[in-house]
Amino acid sequence: MIPVLTLTDSPDPEAEAAIEAGLSRFNEEQAGYWDRRPLAVLVANPDTHEVIGGLLGRTSLGLLFIDVFFITDQLRGQGIGTRIIQQAEEEARRRGCCASVLYTISFQAPRFYERHGYRVLGRVDCHPPGTSRIYMTKDL
Helix, strand or coil: CCCCCCCCCCCCHHHHHHHHHHHHHHHHHHHCCCCCEEEEEEEECCCCCCEEEEEEEEEECCEEEEEEEECCHHHCCCCHHHHHHHHHHHHHHHCCCCEEEEEEECCCCHHHHHHCCCEEEEEEEECCCCEEEEEEEEEC
């Protein structure tokens, strides 16, 4: 059999599910268990209940992965970000996680994460020139 390769910027949900299921099976075979679970801390407008920010991530094999973290300009500097990250880390500990990992971009929030105990693992230059992705971790 010669497989067919398809390059796309819009894989259908069935394709994504097949790839994720295959990796999950492999990981479970290797680790002896599979415990991946989504984790989110949502920030909502109190009047409309519309989500206006928050943290999206997951826990898996002892790690908290922070994938996306955003709060609006109006909420910054009020301790909301601190409360969000603390809630995520507390839940990760309850799930048995020993560390957290994330990446941020140099113009985003590396100092915020450093203030909360994250340390730099490495940097990868990216665009625009002078910008880098900063990979960080924290022991929980």
